[in-house]
Structures are given as structure tokens and as C-alpha cells.
Amino acid sequence: MSAWKRVRTRLVLALAGLALLAAVAAGFLLAASAPYLSALEVWPLPLVGAAYAATAAYLTTTRPRAAHLTALFVISVGLSAPALSVSLAQDTALWVTVGALAGLVVPAVGWVCVVTLRGDASDALERWLLLLGSALVVGAAVVQVLVADPAAWGWCRCLGNPLAVSDGPGAYVGLRPWLTSAHLAAVGIVVLAVGLSWWSRPGRHGIPELVLLVGLLVAAASWVTEDLAQLAGTPTDDAALGVAIGLASILAAHVLGLSRRRPSRAHVADLLLAARERSEPARIRELVARALGDPGAAVYWWDDDAASYADHLGRPAPPAPSVPAERVLEVESDHRPIARVVSERGLPEDPGILEPVAEALRLSTENRLLQEELAATLTQVRESRSRIVQASDEARRRIERNLHDGAQQLLISTGAKLNLASSQIDPTVDPGLADALTAASDELGRALDELRTLAHGITPTALVHGTLPDALEDLALRSPVPATLQVEGSADVAPEAAATAYFVVGECLANVAKHADASTALVHVALADPLRVTVRDDGHGGADPSTGSGLKGLVDRVEALGGKLEITTGSTGTTVGARLPNPTPNPTARARS
Amino acid sequence: MTVARPRVLLADDAVLIREGVAQLLRAGGCEVLASLEDADEVPSALASFDDIDALVLDIRMPPTHTDEGLVLLERLRADGAQIGVLLLSMYASPSLALRALSAGGATGYLLKDRIRDGGTLVDAVRTVSRGGTVVDPEVVALMLEASTATSRLDALSSREREVLSLMAEGRSNVGIAKQLHLAVKTVDSHVDHLLTKLHLEASTDEHRRVLAVLELLRAREA
Structure with a gap:
């Protein structure tokens, strides 16, 4: 492991040396081959490129990721590439290929900016954007190598391009605006990715952040100017200075940001606050990274179901043996795993930082678990309340059906038989029997009346026969206070919603008759999802669900279905409105529409 | 235009009531052409008999046991049938009575309780067969109350x-x-x-x- 690390360090140092050398050589070669250029036109880009290579070498003292180093090298080489390309154009046929490397600088700069702002653990969206930008410029570079033909520049006394697959400069001249546009698009994408990264960074108003942002904007503006000039057919070299200044600023911010990454107790307080407020896992990670002074620090949360750790993007934690123990903070609560923090640079030794960080992670997890438990319990209670109402409605419907098919039918047919019997006897012959039959028939009538009342009390029989509007019409027609029914919409109504709406209107109209001293009542029903029923009267108000069981019972019933009952009452009358969930029934589950 | 011996078709899924109603109608001087169990059988029966004076329908029949009788009445009226229709219901419902009568004349709405008094049933059948209207006294009372x-x-x-x-x-x-x-x-x-x-x-x-x-x-x- 450590042997590989040594090899890697040496490799990086060697590459950095080469890149440095290439940058310096590029400057001198250009100065020699184009003596008419001033130093300000020759040196800015190679020098900044050399600085990037030096930074890569410096970073071997920390533990940078390969992508991070690659980005620095790409910038270094990319900045030297134009100078090398121009100065070697008469000596090697590779000059076109070298020149094409210049475009790769754009996404690499984006990556360096994002690493500066967010450490190596950036968000997925930003990574995708940067990958898209990279794909654009790599594609453009490949096309450039395959079609570039120096003949397109009429004045060029340079070697031809042996890699060109096209014949003559025509293809290149046609494609060049597209290549420039791809470069332009990559610049836009990179600015967007860095902007997003900056926006989601806590404490984004620090000096290094602003230097970085301004540097990026200066570089981007220079690139845009250059590309637009190219597209307009008036190429310019003046933009190089802007690019150099911008990239130098970004590098300064990068180095400054790296060196300023120190553990900070001040940031621990932010973390605790965020944990209490149930912040997003991504933000918690960000704050943990700041508190530890390690932008690359990752937080992997324990997932009970998967029995493993994963970060906020779902990436699994690296297996424990692959990371030295001094870089891992295990957070537990009552011997239960909570989270694992994996630092890139080694954890601070200050317990005044590590313990609050662990506590914040515990707090955040426990808050989340409590919330989930509460939500689950609440859902269960709601569902069981609704099931109770539905089961009792179903039982009532069954009893009514049994009465209808059983006792009521028997009594009615018995009545018919009594009637037939009494029509067959002669009352003058046996007056006693005739009277007895009549009395029996009358008693049967009373029994039927009572049974009918009973059945009506068990379930709204009006709903048995027809739709909710029919049943409400019945209620309105029977109301002692004149009531008008208005129906809106035409959606089907689920049986539970219909029964509840019927009870609401029945109870309200009864209340209007008993208490409101009203002259009219208005019943409005909107057949939709949710189902809405409103009963409004013009009485003297005073309805109060806390007194009397009628309205309270309605509130319970409506809420059991997940609906809401609202009562507004005043001197000009009372309005009771119920809103009931009325999910569209499965068409095959209902025989009749 | 009183009909001496009304020819009646009967449909009710409850067998006891169907038989009781048929006997009462016969005793009251009606001719019961057929007793059907289902509203769906009515149209073909209507086509197979001539000179039917009245149709006695249970409101609540298969398949949904809600308002099949009323639906059938509305369909018949929509097709222009003038035949007298007497609907029998277990419950006094003003809205159903209103719906029945709105379908047109020669319609009656009677509680099944009235079967205890064969005279009321037969009178109602005779009334609808001569184009009259019948509403159950209990519904009328509800309305007046x-x-x-x-x-x-x-x-x-x-x-x-x-x-x-x-x-x-x-x-x-x-x-x-x-x-x-x-x-x-x-x-x-x-x-x-x-x-x-x-x-x-x-x-x-x-x-x-x-x-x-x-x-x-x-x-x-x-």
C-alpha cells in the first residue's frame, strides 16, 4: 500500500516536472519562432500553466484524488498547448494534435473550481454537467484532429496534418463554426456547474470563494469573446491575457482554500443547528466537512434495512480495511450504528470538534427516526379509524339488505295472504273471524312500519335506491325548513363518502329545523374528488361542535374518512362544509355508473 | 275507459312478494300474463303479449339492487311506451316518486306495505292502466307535513x-x-x-x- 503510494507520489512529481518543463519550453519556443510578439503576448498562458503544474506537485503532500490531479495537469498542458503548437508547426506534424489539447482546459477548470468549493464530494448534478462539458470538448478536439487542414489558413507555412481523414480544407472550414460553438457551450455548462456548486455551499461569501468566482467569470468572458470573434470571422488573440488572469485567480483561490481548510469549532455550532432542524443529509455532510476542515470528508449513514452504510447519494461506504482507522469516525448510539465519517485528510485530534460532530449526527438520525415513527403511527391511526367506519357502514348495509330480503318480504307476503283469506270469507257468516283477520292485518301493518323505520335508522335507505343527489333530494324534500338542493359535477361517489355526505346533510338540516330559526336552507353538493357538501342557512347562528353530540359526531365521521368539516357561524346564519376524499372507483368494481 | 279486466305483467325478484302480488291481482280481477324475476326479462315479455294494460315493477331488482325498476320505466318512456307502470318500493322516497312521475303519465309509486290491502293495489293498477297517476299516501303525507x-x-x-x-x-x-x-x-x-x-x-x-x-x-x- 505505502509502496504504491510512494510510486504514485513519484509519478505525480515526474509528471509535474514534465508539465513545468513543457510550459517553460513552450514560452521560449514561441518567443524564438515569433520574435515579433511581445513578452505579454507570449508568456501569460505558459506561466499560468507552469503554476498549475507546480500546484499539482505541491498537492502530493496531501492526498488528492486522481481526478483532481488530472484536472490540474490538463490545465497545465492545455495552457501551454497553443504556444507549443504554433512554435512547432514547421517542425513536427503533431502540432495540430497538440493544439487541440487547448480546449480541454475548460471542463478541467470547472472541476478545479468545484473541488475548491465543495471538496471532492460534489453533487451528482454538477458532476454530470462537468462530464457533459468534457464530452463536448473532447469530441470537438477529436474532430479537430481528424479534419484540421492547415490549408484553411492560406498564409500558414506549416506542415500538413497526417491524421486528417478529409480531403482538402472544405470539411474543416465547414466544421469550424460547430467546433467553436461546442467550446462556447462547454464554457456555459462549466459556469453553470460552478454556479450551482457555489450556491449550495454553506458560507459562500468568503474571500476565496469570491476570488474564484470572479476569476472564473473573467476567464469565461475571455473565452466567449474569443469564440464569438472566431464565429464572426475576425479571430483575436487579445483574450489570452484575460484567460491567464482568470485562471491565475482560480488557482490562487484553490491554493488558499486548500490551506485554509482547518477544523473549526465555530462550524460545529452550525452543524448542531442543522441537525436539530432536520436538514437534508447533503447539507449535513457539507457542514461536517467544514467542521472537520476537510471538504472531501464523506458521511455514510447506517441503513437498517440494507444493513450497510451509504452516503446521501446512495453510494456505499468504502470497506473498513481500505481506509486507515485514523481517518474514520464511527458514530454509534446505544451500540447501534448511526453513521461513519470518512475523512480524506485525517481527522482532527480536538475532541471539542469530534464529539459534537458525532452528537450532531446522532441527533439528526434520532430526529428522523422519531419523525418517521410518528408519521407511521399517525397513518395507522387514520387508517384504522377509516376502516372502522367502513366496516360499520358495510355491516349496516348488510343488515338492511337482510331485512329487505327476509323479514320485510315475509311480513308483506303474509299480509297478502291475510288479505286473500279475508276476501274469501263472508263477514255475515263469521263476523268474529273477519274482525280477527282485520286486526291481524293492522298489526302486521304496524310491524312493517316499525321495521321500515328501523331499516331507515340502520342505513340511509334513500342511498340504497339511488344516487347521492337523489338521497339528498329526499332530505331536502322532507326538511321542515324549506331547503333547496344544488348539484354540481357528475362524478361517481364512493359508498363511504356518499353515506357520510348524507349523514352530514341530514344532521345539518335537522339542526337548522331545531335550533337555527331559519327561513331557508341551501344544500350544495359538488360531485368530484374531493366530494364537497355545504349546508347554509339564514338563521341566527350559534352552532358549536363542542356542545351537543350531533356536530361532534359529524366531525369524527368526516375525519375518519380523511375529510374535513368546517363550521362557520354568525348572526347571518351557519354554514357547514364537508370535504370528503372520493377516489375514482375502479370501473369494474361498480356495476352501475 | 275503465278496463274491466286489466292485463298485467309483473316483475319482482322476491318470490314471496311476486306470488302474493300475483294472487291479489287475480283475486282483484286482473289477468296476470307473466311473473318475471328480473327487469331484463321485461322487454321481451312486453313484445310477446298483446294489449298489456299495466306493468307492476319492483324498484329494487338484480343486478345492483338499487333502482332497476325506475331505470326500466325511464327507458320505456324514452322509447315512447304509453303503458301504465306501477312501481313498488319498500321505502317512501319523495325523490323516487318525483323521478317516477317525471317520466310521464300513467305512472304509480306505491309502498309494498299496501299489498296488505289488496284493494289499494288493484285500484292503483287500474288507475295507471287508464293513464292515471298514483302516489303512495305516505309520500303524499310526507310532502304535506x-x-x-x-x-x-x-x-x-x-x-x-x-x-x-x-x-x-x-x-x-x-x-x-x-x-x-x-x-x-x-x-x-x-x-x-x-x-x-x-x-x-x-x-x-x-x-x-x-x-x-x-x-x-x-x-x-x-
């Missing part, structure tokens, strides 16, 4: 309302006169007055009577 503060019925005298409710039950003027111990001429003039007060003037007599009953049923909406 409910306040009529906003209705056109306000204009009626108490005697006229009495006459109107008996009209709703399907009685002819002669029957009303007998019930109220009045001269037939007096009842005629009450009927004329109440029809005029309800603005029901320009149509045939039977149609006006239906409209008057509808007015009674709709009293609350006016």
Missing part, C-alpha cells in the same frame, strides 16, 4: 289541498267525493280551482292532474 312556505301550494285552501292529496293517491273525482262526503260537482269545482291556481290550464284533463301531483311533489323546490 314538510313546510310549504315557499311553494305555490300556499295559494290553495285547506280543502283544495285535501283534494290534491287524494288526486295524488290516484283517486278520480267520484272517488274523492265519496271519501270527503261531498257532491261530485263540488269536487269538480275544487279540482278546477286548484288546477287554475297552480297555473295548469292549457292541457288535457289527465295531463293536468299529473302536473298537479308533480307540483305537490316539487312543492319544496318552487
